[in-house]
Amino acid sequence: MIGSFPKLLSATVITLKLLSLSLFFGLFIGLFFAILRMNKNLIINKFAYGYSYVFRGTPLLVQIFIIYFGLGQIEYLRSTFLWVILKEPYWCAIIAFALNTGAYTSEILRSAFQTIKPGLIEAGKSLGIPNKVIFYKIQIPIAIKQSLPAYGNEIILMLKGTSLASTVTLMDLTGVAKYIISTTFKPIEVFIVAGGIYLFMTFCVHNLIKFLEKKYGFQT
């Protein structure tokens, strides 16, 4: 049990890398689609809705498999530079995670944008602030504050989601845990150690969000 601890800890680094990269890309994807959702053009709006509907309505496992196993089948893709990325399970997992968390993030941000009181935007307009500045300086900061609790949940869901990287041969925390279980046949001990590491990470995320909420949250 103690012998497996260093192995699991080094695997945690991969889990954290997967998590941070997919959250980073996911945030941009989410913001992009949240903005599209607020577009008045019906086709753009429906497109953004369809994106989030499909990615939220299907299991993450299917998404990873489509990207990792499925996309390699398209001959055309194999000849482009994209293949350099798509042949690596690491980047396939990150693409799948980023698209998945992007869908959830876009919903979180959209509802955050919608709760902004129209008065704030109107006040900005009447002060003669350009639309762009209103968006970057008023709407985005408020939306980020509003969406902090929900986004915290999303980070924890994504942390658990990274465990699926082990299904495409990546040796993340769950992958290594499974390997150790299947070689030592000590499922309970390994579960306690690996589960403990995951719980510790969730605990950290939870407290970080709580701290951020306290620091930047609204006193309404």
Added chain:
Amino acid sequence: MELLAFGKTGWGDELFYATLMTLAVSITAMLIGFFFALIFTPLKLSKHKSLNLIGNFYTTVIRGVPELLVIYLFFFGGSGAIMFVASIFGYYEYIEINAFITGSFAIGIISGAYSTEVFRGAIQSIDKGQFEASKVLGIKKHIQFYKIILPQMLRLAIPNLSNVWQITLKDTSLISVTGLVEIMRQSYIAAGSTRDPLFFYSFAAVLYLLLTYLSMKLINKLEIKYSRGF
């Protein structure tokens, strides 16, 4: 399209049965989850510190650990645990548990943690006056629960339970790692033998979308039924 034909040439019938299997596992897991919620919700609401701790431990651990890890624990540890219990009673033969049972149990425990949170929230948001009024009227505890608390609680819980159902339905895809032939596993087999993973995994995604879409429609109807008069 011939890939999806029913019969020996296509994968249509296999995928159809796999979809039924996914539904069966999801429903079983959801019911097992309700059973767990029935045990742990009172613990979480209890005034005793130690009982409270047990309830919180369950929901925190299960919701903080990846589903896949829980499934591996049950898959690799399940038969060992049962054999250990059996050995106490003097039975030393190898016992293998069915993948369906292990799978739905693992998913059920996960779904139970989410259901517990939903029920706890719903009960806590019922007006305290309702409990007090029924007490004053001399209504027995279990009748109070079935006739007064439960109907009000369901109205509040159904929207959130529909989320739990969606999570459970999607989590069942993870059982494919244990070899149970549900949508994901069947697509994996089909993709392997036809070398057409893009088509079969996309089709699996469509099947899941269909399941979530149809169940949402059904739950919406339930929601309307239970929120009559509001």
